[in-house]
Amino acid sequence: MQIYQNTKIAGNKSLYISGQTPSKEGYTPHGIEEQTEIVLEKIITALHENNLTVDDLVKITIYITDVAYLPGVRSKLASFVGASKPTSTLVVVAGLIDPDFKVEIDGIAAF
Known part of the structure; x- marks a missing residue:
């Protein structure tokens, strides 16, 4: 079986983490880097609550409202995923719930 670059084989069990938003304790920071940090903290919490780590992530989907935010999101994602590099999809959307x-x-994490 040929494995293509940026692909992962999932394990037998999986954890689906719903879309995490950039609001914490009723506060939403203005900057994209700060918003991304909050979102990633929430993902880490969900993983840890299930005895998993970032290394168990096999897929993430990133939704941003402006392509200009991409450099800020990428900088935070790079340090978040480290060497694990889950597959990812980026979607630019007209808006989010707030x-x-x-x-x-x-x-999605697999283990």
Whole structure:
């Protein structure tokens, strides 16, 4: 079987993490980097609550409301995923559930 670059083979069990939003304790920061940090913290929490780590992520989907946010999101994602590099999809959307939200990320972990 040929494995293509940026692909992963999933294990027998999986965890689906719904879209995580950039609001924390009723506060949504303005900057894309800060919003991305909150989203990634929530994903880490979901993983840890299930005895998993970022290395178990096999797929993430990133939703941003403006392509200009991509460099800020990428900088945070690079340090978040490290060497694990889950497959990813980026979608630029017209808006998210709250007009202050600039980014939302969901994920799938396999173990």
